[in-house]
Amino acid sequence: MLGAIVAAIGVAIITWTLLEPMVRQPPLTALIGSLGLGYVFEAVYQAAFGAQPKTYESYPVESGLEFLGTSATRLQIAATTYAVASTCLVALLLRSRSWGHRLRAVAADPELAAAVFAIRQRRLAWVTVLVASVVAAPAAVFHAASHGVSPTTGSEMGLTAFVANIVAGRGRPIGAVLIVILLVIMRSMAITRPLWEIVSIIGSAGVVAFVTKRRRMSTRVRPIVIVGAAMLAFCATLTLRTAIPSLSRGLVVPGSFQDVVPYTFIVIALLVWPQGVLVARRSRVV
Amino acid sequence: MLSAQHGIDWLHLTLLTAAQGLLLHEVGLTSFGLAAMLLTGAYAFGFLAMGTVGIASVLLGVLVVVLLSSMVALRVQGDVFAVITLAFCQILHRVAVGAVDLTGGSLGLGPLHRYDFMATDAGATAIAAACLVVVAAIYRGIGRSMIGVVLGGIRDNELYTRAVGHRTRELQLIAVLGSGLVAALAGALGAGYFGLVTPHMGLLDVSLRALAAAMLARPLWRQGRPMSTLAGYAAAAGVLVLTPPLLRTCLPGVGEAVLRQALFGLALYVLVHPRLAARWMEATHGRA
Numbered sequence: 001m002l003g004a005i006v007a008a009i010g011v012a013i014i015t016w017t018l019l020e021p022m023v024r025q026p027p028l029t030a031l032i033g034s035l036g037l038g039y040v041f042e043a044v045y046q047a048a049f050g051a052q053p054k055t056y057e058s059y060p061v062e063s064g065l066e067f068l069g070t071s072a073t074r075l076q077i078a079a080t081t082y083a084v085a086s087t088c089l090v091a092l093l094l095r096s097r098s099w100g101h102r103l104r105a106v107a108a109d110p111e112l113a114a115a116v117f118a119i120r121q122r123r124l125a126w127v128t129v130l131v132a133s134v135v136a137a138p139a140a141v142f143h144a145a146s147h148g149v150s151p152t153t154g155s156e157m158g159l160t161a162f163v164a165n166i167v168a169g170r171g172r173p174i175g176a177v178l179i180v181i182l183l184v185i186m187r188s189m190a191i192t193r194p195l196w197e198i199v200s201i202i203g204s205a206g207v208v209a210f211v212t213k214r215r216r217m218s219t220r221v222r223p224i225v226i227v228g229a230a231m232l233a234f235c236a237t238l239t240l241r242t243a244i245p246s247l248s249r250g251l252v253v254p255g256s257f258q259d260v261v262p263y264t265f266i267v268i269a270l271l272v273w274p275q276g277v278l279v280a281r282r283s284r285v286v
Numbered sequence: 287m288l289s290a291q292h293g294i295d296w297l298h299l300t301l302l303t304a305a306q307g308l309l310l311h312e313v314g315l316t317s318f319g320l321a322a323m324l325l326t327g328a329y330a331f332g333f334l335a336m337g338t339v340g341i342a343s344v345l346l347g348v349l350v351v352v353l354l355s356s357m358v359a360l361r362v363q364g365d366v367f368a369v370i371t372l373a374f375c376q377i378l379h380r381v382a383v384g385a386v387d388l389t390g391g392s393l394g395l396g397p398l399h400r401y402d403f404m405a406t407d408a409g410a411t412a413i414a415a416a417c418l419v420v421v422a423a424i425y426r427g428i429g430r431s432m433i434g435v436v437l438g439g440i441r442d443n444e445l446y447t448r449a450v451g452h453r454t455r456e457l458q459l460i461a462v463l464g465s466g467l468v469a470a471l472a473g474a475l476g477a478g479y480f481g482l483v484t485p486h487m488g489l490l491d492v493s494l495r496a497l498a499a500a501m502l503a504r505p506l507w508r509q510g511r512p513m514s515t516l517a518g519y520a521a522a523a524g525v526l527v528l529t530p531p532l533l534r535t536c537l538p539g540v541g542e543a544v545l546r547q548a549l550f551g552l553a554l555y556v557l558v559h560p561r562l563a564a565r566w567m568e569a570t571h572g573r574a
Contacts, residue, residue, distance in 0.1 A: 021560050028316055028365045032558045035494065039551025043544045159372075159490075166369045256384030256391075263373045263380070267358065270370055274362040 001138055008137035009130065011041075016129045023125050024110075031162060038155055045151040053150040079142035086135050091174050099127060107171030160262075167269050169276015175223060179277065183262035190253040190261040197237040198253075202265070204233035209277070223278060290407035292527055294479055297414035298472050299499065299523040304421055305468040306496040307519050311507045312434065313461045314441030315363075318493045319355065319371030320469040322378040325488030326351050327470025329382065329389060332483040335398035352466035360458055363444075375490055382485040394484030398477065410479040417475060421468055422516050429512025437461060438509050494554065499523050501557040526550075 018037060022030045064071030072080075094100035102124055105113040113119040144153070161180065168175035189198055208229035212222045241247050253261060269277050302320060309315045330344045339347070359370045382389050389395065403409030428434050439447035440454050448454045477483045499522040506518025529549065533542045556562045 018555070022558065025558075025560060026365060028368050029558045029560075031368075032494075032497070033555050036551040036554030036556075036558070039554065040548050041551075043548035043551065046547075047541075047544045163369055163373070166366065254384065256386060257380065258384075259380040260377055260384065263377045266373045267370055267377070270366050270373075271358065271361050274366045 001141055004137040004141045005134055008133040008140075012129050012133035015133075016126055020122065020125070023122065027166070034158075034162075038158070042151045042155070049151070051151060053148040053153075055148040056145050073146075075142065075146055079139070079146070082138055082142060086139070087174065087177050090131070090135060093131075094173070099124070099131075103128060104171060163266055167266055167273075167277055169273070169279030172276060172278045175276075175278040178223060178227070183265065186265055187258055187262050191255045191258050193237075193252070194247070195251045195253060196247075197241070198261075200237055201230050201233045205230040206272075219278065288528070288531055290411060292531065294407065294410050294414055296520075296524055296527040297411065297418055298476050299496070299527055300520045301414075301418055301421060301472040301475070302469055302492075302496040303499040303503065303519040303523045304425060304516065305465040305472070306493075307500040307503060307507070307515065308425065308428075308461060308465045308468075310497070310500045311504070311515065312429070312437045312441065313458060315458075315462070316368045316497070317359075317371040317462075317465070318368055318490060318497070319359065319374045320465065320496055321488045321490060321492035322355070322371075322375040323352055323466040323469035324473035324476070324492060325378055325382060325485070327473030328477040328483045328487050329395070329473075330470065331474040331477040332395035332398055335400050335477075336395065348467070348470050352470060353463055356459055356462040356466055360455070360462060372490065375488065375493060379485055379488040379490075382488060389483075389485070392485060394482060394486075396480075396482035396484075398481045398483070400478055400481065404478045405481060410475070413478070414475050417471055421471075422512075424464075425516060426512045429510060429515065433457065434510060434512070495526060495550075498550065498554050498557060499526050502526075502553070504557075504563075 015037065019030065019033060022033050064073050065077070094104060102113070102117075102119045105117060106119055106121055106124060110121060114121060140154070143149075147153070160183065161176070164179040164183065165173070165176040168179045186198065186202075189201075205226050209222075209226050212225055217225065273279075302324065305323075306317065306320055309317050326348055330348045333339050334341060334344045355371075355374050359367055359374065362370060382394075383392055385391075401409075404413065428437075436447060436452045436454075436457055439452065440458060444454050473487060476487065499519065502522035502525065503515070503518030506521070507515045530542065530546050533546055533549075536542075537545055
């Protein structure tokens with residue numbers, strides 16, 4: 001784990017050196033530059049380690065632990081625990097530390113933050129890259145332990161993370177985490193639950209999101225209300241399916257289309273909230 | 287080392303680059319979805335070749351898919367437009383992989399029955415060249431007309447262009463629609479030559495390749511000078527097509543693929559790097 005963190009810091013230094021000129025450019029510029037660097041890193045890793053996936057051969061095969069109607073290995077439980085803990089830690093840092101306050105100020109208005117508060121954006125961005133690398137390194141170790149590692153590991157996840165940040169909106173890193181969790185849940189539910197159930201849950205969350213926006217609910221409370229509504233709808237559909245067994249035989253998305261569902265949600269979310277699901281809509285000029 | 291297939295690949299990539307360049311340079315939109323349109327055109331040709339549907343249905347189907355995706359994507363602008371086109375690319379790729387009964391899944395459709403001359407190098411070259419001439423003529427017509435000027439106005443200041451009375455939304459839609467149809471044409475030509483359609487034709491890498499070629503041709507782009515722009519697209523496409531066989535002569539085997547990927551990634555990085563891209567422009571344009 002320590003090796004992974006040290007390696008992540010080393011990669012962060014290289015990446016920051018190369019991507020620092022794009023900090024003040026539009027996000028798309030940084031995306032294309034990052035994709036290009038990603039291809040270069042993939043090529044370097046392939047040249048150094050080969051294209052075949054590598055696994056931790058010494059890691060023992062685990063049996064699942066049963067709880068709450070599902071099963072999970074110790075590795076999966078540890079990975080989930082780490083994900084929750086690191087998200088909470090980052091949220092706490094963003095709220096309580098001066099680094100977090102400055103980061104939020106820059107996210108809200110970079111020019112104002114630089115001119116009025118004299119926030120050094122480059123230094124702040126470097127610290128943020130460092131924090132992100134240190135947080136991601138143990139997660140990468142957990143992922144590699146269960147899925148193996150190859151030169152292309154992480155490319156798809158990185159793209160999904162970028163898209164989730166666009167969907168969540170500017171300055172909503174924790175919101176992006178919730179969006180990613182939602183996408184993964186949707187991907188899993190799409191092939192196990194009837195379509196009417198998924199539509200009901202998403203529709204309920206959508207209606208609540210619309211109503212809470214109309215009523216100008218606080219942006220801190222709104223995500224909790226939306227998630228709560230989705231969970232209530234989930235419980236309601238579960239109850240309905242238990243009470244009326246025939247409802248379980250609804251149309252189910254075929255497994256081969258599993259990945260289509262989260263991307264469809266992304267398109268719908270961006271069409272309805274182009275500024276981001278968790279960001280207040282700016283008034284239109286025309 | 288070089289074969290007729292490279293020439294055909296070059297023609298196809300020039301078409302795709304022209305489609306990408308129309309959006310990037312003329313309208314100011316970055317799209318990652320041209321691979322999806324290319325895939326649509328390729329599968330449309332595949333269905334036609336297999337006799338699954340008639341030509342009218344195929345053309346209508348392609349038009350509906352391209353029009354629908356253009357209308358949906360144009361509801362937003364800027365970075366969000368790019369993300370939505372990226373999502374469309376992923377959706378269509380996943381559908382092509384998932385709909386095994388219809389598309390053959392990962393294996394795709396093939397071998398496709400088509401006219402003999404389409405499968406020959408000379409025939410495929412002639413068809414691709416003819417299509418490129420037609421597309422170039424249309425591009426030239428747009429570039430030298432008021433439409434090109436208005437598209438430039440949309441790119442530089444959409445609000446002002448709309449304020450002076452131009453129908454910016456409709457023109458943007460026509461440009462995105464035209465770009466998608468050209469990409470679909472490139473896909474159909476590719477399917478016609480190779481006699482095979484696979485979901486790999488709709489990967490994000492294909493869009494990035496066209497985007498890199500369009501950005502590489504930026505120094506030759508001029509407002510109102512479509513021919514020099516098209517020459518730039520052709521030259522950039524030529525660089526991307528010729529680099530792999532040239533590398534193979536130096537590094538046979540796996541080394542060539544690795545180096546090619548590294549160079550492609552480096553090209554993408556350099557083309558968006560603010561200082562390096564500015565130096566590339568200065569070197570080709572000279573200092574202002």
